[in-house]
Amino acid sequence: MIPNDILIVGGGIVGQITAIKLANAGAKVTVVDAGINAGSTANAGSLHVQMQSRFMRIYPDQVPNIEASLPLYLRAVEEWERIDAKYGPVEMIRKGGLMLAEDQKQLSFLEKKAKREAKKGVSVEILDRHALEQIAPWLGPHIIGAELCLNEGKVNPLVANRRLRAVADGLGVQFLQDRIQNLTVGKRVEAIGQTDTYQADRAVIAAAWGTGALVGNFGVTIPSVGEPLHMNITEACSARIDHLVQHAERSITLKQFKSGQIVIGGGWSANDRGLSQVPTVDPLSLLGNVSLAAQLVPTIGNLRIIRTWAGMNTTMDGASVIGPLPASDRLVMAVPGDAGYTLGPLVARLAANCLLGKADHSVIERYSPARFAN
Ligand SMILES: Cc1cc2nc3c(=O)[nH]c(=O)nc-3n(C[C@H](O)[C@H](O)[C@H](O)COP(=O)(O)OP(=O)(O)OC[C@H]3O[C@@H](n4cnc5c(N)ncnc54)[C@H](O)[C@@H]3O)c2cc1C
Incomplete structure (x- = not known):
């Protein structure tokens, strides 16, 4: 009833x-x-499936729970497809997510992570530089490879x-x-x-x-627990970035909205003012977050950041x-x-x-x- x-x-x-x-x-x-x-x-609209390296680094004790939850993430992205079809469009694009490596140690970390994820049914593969060139020519020259998770995507929140x-x-x-x-x-x-x-x-x-x-x-x-986080968005640009982009060792997510604007975040901290007030932007997070983005995707270095904000995530x-x-x-x-x-x-x-x-x-x-x- x-x-x-x-x-x-x-x-x-x-x-x-x-x-x-x-x-x-x-x-x-x-x-x-x-x-x-x-x-x-306040969020960035990334549809995550693969385990985020940031989460694994900051909350190692919680990794077993997130690993066991991988099938839920797979179903969750499918649920977003139903939302997009029934109530959207919500600018959903599902071309996969790239987690980038700049050296062999990071690539080895991704290889091991991908094996664990594949066991849970996640569609992952490791790409070398040549394979990356074919799908992400906008990446900086020092990226040597990446884990591609085909289940991932993005929406415009x-x-x-x-x-x-x-x-x-x-x-x-x-x-x-x-x-x-x-x-x-x-x-x-x-x-x-x-x-x-x-x-x-x-x-x-x-x-x-x-x-x-x-x-x-x-x-x-x-x-x-409330976790105050930092976000940025650039002006629109002509580059076409279809993937959700993360890094094997450093905190970042970046993706492009339909408008051409690039949303940059990925877990840089904001100033905590308690749960009854909105957190404020930490200028060091602004600088660190956008300069890392420009290192990974050089075209971002030519863009203006038009807005930054801080929001409250939740961890358990x-x-x-x-x-x-x-x-x-x-x-x-x-x-x-x-x-x-x-x-x-x-x-x-x-x-x-x-x-x-x-x-x-x-x-x-x-x-x-x-x-x-x-
Ligand atoms: C900057 C940032 C970027 C993020 N990026 C992503 C991303 O790209 N992809 C992703 O998957 N997730 C992302 N997240 C996480 C995601 O936004 C949240 O986990 C998700 O939105 C939580 O949704 P919710 O409906 O559970 O809670 P919320 O959207 O947090 O809403 C909870 C609501 O409960 C209200 N509330 C709390 N206590 C009370 C009370 N006592 N009485 C009445 N109301 C109460 C609050 O005011 C709030 O409005 C991000 C989070 C932040 C902060």
Whole structure:
């Protein structure tokens, strides 16, 4: 039976798509969002599948979780294809992602990584310089090879977010701005916000960095942490860069939007001002990030950066959190693991299915919030 009314806490990519799925099924849906620090409005639109070298370097203890999640990433990019077809276009291009090597040590790292990924069903191959020339002639001369992951791609988050919001509005989803401070569960869920109190039959927690604090009273300690990150975008240029580009050892992602502009990011830090304020740009990240981009793709050195910004990513234990809380199935968790924009639509579908009596237990078991039980 479909719950009568559903409250969704958090209106990023996960909250929006969960709302669409539940409203489509006939539920009355209200989304309450704090109106600040959504990763979904700050992100770069990379559709990641291969393990990011940055993540492996910074969070080595979480690598087993991300490696075990590789099949989820494969499905997540397919979910984006469905979103693109049904609600788009969202400027989705899926020509693969390149992770670049500048020396033999980096190439050996990629070779080993590719073998591990292939075992999980990821389409990866190692390209030498000659093979790279054929598909990415815009790369700098010092790049000796790369790992190509054919499953990867990109979308334009500005377009996707706008379209999805319009779909949700069209389905009658109500969007409210408030920050929920406390949740209680009896016969109904009650959510006390800074300005109002909300009641619903069930609630979906799609609050990214805000998740751990919201459900701490329900016997789980979810280690959701805000991670302030830096981004840049250039003016448009005539080069045609179809691939998502990363590096085997250094933090970078770059890709080109349909407009010709190049979006550069990949995990450079921003100034943390806490979760109630938006992080600010660190000039050292700006310089380091764009000069690395210009080294890898020399044409970028001739372009002007037209905007930089900082946004709040969320880290946990490297895996998503999906499904009902052990303490109450009235609270369903919907929090993507690393590269959460990639995973967002799939996590939303899996969470919505839990409320629609169609839970895909074989998939979500691994991501259950029960792993954080106190
Ligand atoms: C700069 C940057 C670049 C990124 N690039 C990429 C990328 O290229 N590819 C990729 O896959 N991922 C990327 N990410 C990660 C990705 O953006 C996020 O993981 C993803 O958007 C998370 O979506 P979400 O819907 O779970 O949460 P969010 O979009 O973060 O939304 C959560 C919402 O919950 C609200 N909230 C929190 N607590 C409460 C509360 N108590 N009450 C009410 N509301 C609350 C917040 O205000 C927020 O609006 C990037 C992140 C950043 C910051």
